[in-house]
Amino acid sequence: MPYGRLRGFQDITGDAAALFARAEAAARRVFGIFGFEEIRVPVLEEKALFARALGEATDVVQKEMYEFEDRSKTRVALRPEGTAGVVRAYLENNFHKTEGLTKFFYMGPMFRSERPQAGRLRQFHQIGVETLGADSPWADAEAIQCLALFLDRAGISSYEIKLNNLGTFEERGDFRQELHRFFSREAGALCEDCGVRLVKNVFRILDCKNPSCREIVKKSSPITGYLGKESRGHFDAVCEALSAIGIRYSLDPYMVRGLDYYTKTVFEVSHPKLGAQDALAAGGRYDRLVETFGGPRAGAVGFAAGVERLAMCMADAGAAEKFSENAYFIVTLGERAFKEGFKILSALRARGVRVSMDFAGKSMKSQMRAADKSQSRHVLILGDNELDGGTCTVKDMQTGTQELQPLESYLASLRGKE
Numbered sequence: 001m002p003y004g005r006l007r008g009f010q011d012i013t014g015d016a017a018a019l020f021a022r023a024e025a026a027a028r029r030v031f032g033i034f035g036f037e038e039i040r041v042p043v044l045e046e047k048a049l050f051a052r053a054l055g056e057a058t059d060v061v062q063k064e065m066y067e068f069e070d071r072s073k074t075r076v077a078l079r080p081e082g083t084a085g086v087v088r089a090y091l092e093n094n095f096h097k098t099e100g101l102t103k104f105f106y107m108g109p110m111f112r113s114e115r116p117q118a119g120r121l122r123q124f125h126q127i128g129v130e131t132l133g134a135d136s137p138w139a140d141a142e143a144i145q146c147l148a149l150f151l152d153r154a155g156i157s158s159y160e161i162k163l164n165n166l167g168t169f170e171e172r173g174d175f176r177q178e179l180h181r182f183f184s185r186e187a188g189a190l191c192e193d194c195g196v197r198l199v200k201n202v203f204r205i206l207d208c209k210n211p212s213c214r215e216i217v218k219k220s221s222p223i224t225g226y227l228g229k230e231s232r233g234h235f236d237a238v239c240e241a242l243s244a245i246g247i248r249y250s251l252d253p254y255m256v257r258g259l260d261y262y263t264k265t266v267f268e269v270s271h272p273k274l275g276a277q278d279a280l281a282a283g284g285r286y287d288r289l290v291e292t293f294g295g296p297r298a299g300a301v302g303f304a305a306g307v308e309r310l311a312m313c314m315a316d317a318g319a320a321e322k323f324s325e326n327a328y329f330i331v332t333l334g335e336r337a338f339k340e341g342f343k344i345l346s347a348l349r350a351r352g353v354r355v356s357m358d359f360a361g362k363s364m365k366s367q368m369r370a371a372d373k374s375q376s377r378h379v380l381i382l383g384d385n386e387l388d389g390g391t392c393t394v395k396d397m398q399t400g401t402q403e404l405q406p407l408e409s410y411l412a413s414l415r416g417k418e
Contacts (some may be wrong), residue, residue: 008113008122019311020125024107026153027127034146036105036129041085043109047077053084053289055260058201064112066122078111082304083261083286086130091295101133107307120277121308128283128304132290135299137234140265140285141241143301147269147281148247150305156313159271159280161248164255165235166266167227169288175226176202182220189216206256209276222253231264238265261286265301271313280313281305328414329371330357333364333383341382344411353414372397380410 005011012020028038047067054060060080067077079085086104089095095102107127116122129146131139144161151159166172179202183190187198190205194213197204206217227235242249249267257266266284274280283303290298328348332341341357348355356374358367364381371379381393381402392410395402 006122008116010121010123016311019314020307022314023127023154023307023310026155027105027107027150030146030150030153031105031129033149034103034129034142036103036146039086039089039104039106040108041079041082041089041106043079043111044076045079045085045088047075049084049088050077050080052292053087053261054081055201058260059204060112062200064114066111066113080110080112082106082108082110082126082128083130083289083302086302087132087289087293087295087300090130090132091290091293096133096290096295096298099133101131103129103131105129117277118275118312125307126304127307127310128302130300130302132300133298134301135287137237137265138241139299140234140238140301141245141247143283143303144238144242144249144267145245145247147267147283147303147305151269151281151310154310154314156271156280156310158273159269159313160250161267161269162252162255163235163239163249163265163267164252165223165227165231165264166256166262166284167223167231168263171226171228171231172203172223175223178221178226179203179205183216186216201260203256206254217254220254224253234264257282257284261289261292263287267303269305271309273313274309279306280309326354327374327376327378328353328355329367329374329376329379330355331364331367331371331379331381332357333381336384337382337387340387341380344380344382348411348414351415 047065050065051061056062065077065080067075070076086106090102090104105128108125109123110126111123113122114120129143131143148161167175180198183194183198183202183205187195189212190198191208191210191213194205194208194210197208205213206220208214208217239249252268255266255268257268262284264285264287266282268282269280270278271280272278281303283301285299285301287299290296290300330341330345332338345355345357356370356376358370362370368379377397379395379397381395386392386407390407391404392407393402394405394410
């Protein structure tokens with residue numbers, strides 16, 4: 001074959017596609033309960049949108065964005081994350097004027113040109129939510145609860161929620177200077193990437209996964225001592241709210257997020273199945289981003305989860321069953337049975353029943369293999385004997401048992417199920 005997939009891009013098929021669908025279905029169910037409405041923003045935006053939102057010195061903007069000049073000479077980029085586009089849409093469509101508090105969820109592909117590895121691809125998929133126009137710490141707690149319930153609904157367990165308080169931009173100014181003084185003394189022991197971060201974005205050193213850098217980070221001062229009364233009070237209220245509703249979490253004073261727009265509450269969900277790069281989902285508050293884009297002062301909080309990583313953690317939870325309980329397959333023996341089977345197929349589909357059959361007129365053995373591949377739990381077998389007697393043979397593919405059923409009454413009992 002002359003063409004193959006680009007490195008870091010993948011086809012999503014079979015069990016993987018089923019896990020993606022399960023994650024998306026869980027998201028729609030849970031997010032709807034919380035009052036989030038779906039938004040679909042473009043995959044392609046002006047590069048300046050992401051540079052302004054994420055920060056010129058972030059790894060995403062410096063090294064990872066797929067960017068190019070289009071025919072109109074505009075510098076554009078494939079979206080590396082979802083928040084910037086959602087905030088742009090929030091302002092451009094005047095939601096800040098017509099709705100005030102606005103709650104969106106999104107899902108879809110994102111793009112970053114980085115070294116591919118398990119759960120970290122160049123085209124990856126995210127599911128996320130954004131609450132715009134909310135200053136209250138209760139909105140932070142709501143977002144974290146929403147994330148926890150979504151993970152539970154998707155069949156994921158054994159995850160850990162970690163929280164930190166990054167304070168305001170102003171409070172981080174003094175902390176930045178302290179970090180720069182500390183890490184400058186340790187510069188010779190830092191990894192090559194952290195040497196660059198020391199100059200461009202010292203906070204990113206706190207997020208380095210290199211073991212030697214992690215040991216140095218543990219000796220540095222946490223941000224706690226640089227936070228003002230308002231920031232501490234906001235974070236304390238978030239923690240109190242989470243404890244009140246039974247959400248378990250731990251505090252990580254060295255946790256930062258890789259994007260510059262975060263303020264006050266940040267959180268991350270890790271999972272042991274993901275190894276060293278164990279982040280399953282993450283988010284936080286970004287109170288100044290709307291204002292940065294020319295909008296009003298508007299508090300905001302959100303999170304995003306990587307679907308590839310969700311799928312890796314869902315597999316052990318039995319997310320994909322071998323047989324779909326409400327799926328059917330029609331096996332026919334002979335031309336007469338085939339024609340009758342096709343009519344039944346069409347009638348059942350019109351009623352919302354998930355049903356398939358083999359149009360190639362193959363042997364019964366071949367059709368049963370097709371039924372197994374389709375993950376259908378029930379197989380309806382039709383031949384001349386069944387048609388003459390007004391019956392059908394129904395085989396349960398999970399137990400292997402089969403029984404003769406009156407055809408009309410059995411078909412009448414089948415209805416589409418969610």
